Amino acid sequence: MKIRISLLLIALAFTSAHAQFGRTPNTPNLSGSMAKLFGDNTAFSADMEMESTGGADAGPGGTMTGKISFDQGKTRFEMDLANMKGGRMPPQATAQMKAMGMDKMVMISLPEKKVSYLIYPGLQAYAENPARDAETNVSPADFKIELTELGKETVDGHPCVKHKAVVTDKEGKTHESTVWNATDLKNFPVQIVAAEHANATLRFKNVNLSKPAADQFQPPSDFTKYDDMRTMMMQTMMKRHGVTPPPGRTPTPNQ
Numbered sequence: 001m002k003i004r005i006s007l008l009l010i011a012l013a014f015t016s017a018h019a020q021f022g023r024t025p026n027t028p029n030l031s032g033s034m035a036k037l038f039g040d041n042t043a044f045s046a047d048m049e050m051e052s053t054g055g056a057d058a059g060p061g062g063t064m065t066g067k068i069s070f071d072q073g074k075t076r077f078e079m080d081l082a083n084m085k086g087g088r089m090p091p092q093a094t095a096q097m098k099a100m101g102m103d104k105m106v107m108i109s110l111p112e113k114k115v116s117y118l119i120y121p122g123l124q125a126y127a128e129n130p131a132r133d134a135e136t137n138v139s140p141a142d143f144k145i146e147l148t149e150l151g152k153e154t155v156d157g158h159p160c161v162k163h164k165a166v167v168t169d170k171e172g173k174t175h176e177s178t179v180w181n182a183t184d185l186k187n188f189p190v191q192i193v194a195a196e197h198a199n200a201t202l203r204f205k206n207v208n209l210s211k212p213a214a215d216q217f218q219p220p221s222d223f224t225k226y227d228d229m230r231t232m233m234m235q236t237m238m239k240r241h242g243v244t245p246p247p248g249r250t251p252t253p254n255q
Contacts, residue, residue: 030075031111033167033175036143041188043211045069046204069212075109076216117219123236126219127229142170155191158182
C-alpha cells in the first residue's frame, strides 16, 4: 500500500510540473491569425526557437527550442525539456522527467479535427485532448492581413523586409505583430514578434518549404493511447514499478 501511495504522489507531482511547463512558455500555435503571417507558405518544416519575456497573464518568461512541421493549419512540434531555459520548470523536475523517459515530447495540433496529441516517445504512449483554441473553427479566409514596410534587415544571413503586420478577423478584432520576411525564402517569416502571444519572439532556422509527410501529424500506431495526461502519467509509472493500476478505463493501443 505504501508503494502504491508513493507512486500516486509521484505521478501527481509530475502532472503538476508538466502543467507548469505547459503554461510557460506557451507551446507554439500557428493556426488562425498566426497562420496568416506565413502568406503563401502553407507547408514547411524548420528548427524553431520560441522566446517569451513573460507578463501578467503569461507568467515568467523562458526559451524553448525544437523542430516544427506545418501543413495547412496542422502543427507538429518536437522538443526536449533539457533545452528549455527559464519558465516555472525547476531543474530537479526536469531531471526526474528525464529519468522516467518523459523529457522528450511531441505536440500535434489538428484544428480541423478539434483535437491535439501529447506524445512521449520514451513511454511509447500519448494522450488525446480536445483542442481549446478559439480559432479552431475558422479558416484562413476569415482573416485579412495588412502589411506596412518598416525597413530592410538581415536575420540569420537572410535578407529580409521588416513589416508591421495587422491581421483582422471577421469580427473586426486585430492581431498585431512584427515580421521579418526573407526574400530568399519566398518571403517566409524567419522572425516574428507577437506581443499578444505571451510577448513571444519566434525564430525559424533551416527552413524547408517542402510539404511534410502526412504521418508527421498522427501519433505512432503502436503507441498506447490514453484519454488524458494525468491517467497516462500515473498508469505508466505504476506499471514501470510493478504496481497494478487502479480500476478504471483501460488504455488501448492506437488503431
